[in-house]
Amino acid sequence: xxGVIQSPRHEVTEMGQEVTLRCKPISGHDYLxxxxxxxxxxxxxxxxxxxxxxxxxxxxxxxxxxxxMPNASFSTLKIQPSEPRDSAVYFCASSFREGTGKxxxxxxxxxxxxxx
Amino acid sequence: xxxxxxxSPSLSVQEGRISILNCDYTNSMFDYFLxxxxxxxxGPTFLISISSIKDKNExxxxxxFLNKSAKHLSLHIVPSQPGDSAVYFCAAIPKTSxxxxIFGPGTSLSVIP
Numbered sequence: 592x593x594g595v596i597q598s599p600r601h602e603v604t605e606m607g608q609e610v611t612l613r614c615k616p617i618s619g620h621d622y623l624x625x626x627x628x629x630x631x632x633x634x635x636x637x638x639x640x641x642x643x644x645x646x647x648x649x650x651x652x653x654x655x656x657x658x659x660m661p662n663a664s665f666s667t668l669k670i671q672p673s674e675p676r677d678s679a680v681y682f683c684a685s686s687f688r689e690g691t692g693k694x695x696x697x698x699x700x701x702x703x704x705x706x707x
Numbered sequence: 708x709x710x711x712x713x714x715s716p717s718l719s720v721q722e723g724r725i726s727i728l729n730c731d732y733t734n735s736m737f738d739y740f741l742x743x744x745x746x747x748x749x750g751p752t753f754l755i756s757i758s759s760i761k762d763k764n765e766x767x768x769x770x771x772f773l774n775k776s777a778k779h780l781s782l783h784i785v786p787s788q789p790g791d792s793a794v795y796f797c798a799a800i801p802k803t804s805x806x807x808x809i810f811g812p813g814t815s816l817s818v819i820p
Binding site for chain 1: 752753756812
């Protein structure tokens with residue numbers, strides 16, 4: 592089975608440019624998460640969707656960040672304009688909540704973003 | 708204000724010995740706790756979990772202990788192997804929002820051959 596697929600794996604861009612990160616969740620999963628990993632803050636939840644609907648975007652740092660999920664098999668995280676402090680690894684993850692309430696999520700390999 | 712804390716950024720252990728990774732949490736409404744393991748250049752992968760109604764869960768060399776009164780959990784790896792060298796994230800799921808998985812900052816484990 593294919594796991595969560597993210598692209599690009601690596602992105603180097605100049606400050607002020609638009610960055611779009613893409614994600615294909617695991618088929619059949621109804622939750623999709625965007626996380627950001629930094630040395631200072633570890634894994635931060637930015638936003639998550641349930642059945643393509645954004646549920647909680649309280650972790651999105653500011654208006655420069657936006658995320659969409661137009662269908663069950665695709666999501667984007669966009670940063671416009673990008674800044675050097677956005678440099679981090681961005682993980683997409685998906686899950687299917689089990690009846691017990693446990694929510695085991697499966698991560699993609701991450702998109703390494705460097706803004707210079 | 709982190710709800711899930713891992714106060715040791717790194718840990719080194721000799722191969723064959725026990726590795727103990729610690730995690731503290733502040734929210735008594737957490738219902739499930741999980742440990743994820745992450746190798747460099749890969750995404751985190753699920754390792755083991757424990758429900759708040761239990762105090763221990765074991766899976767092979769990995770055991771998670773939960774002390775609810777102290778709001779503390781720990782992951783024990785016995786015996787430690789070089790392949791266990793990775794970053795370990797503690798995570799928690801609140802009763803009020805089963806959808807949300809909150810991660811700690813991670814502990815980097817090095818197992819020395």
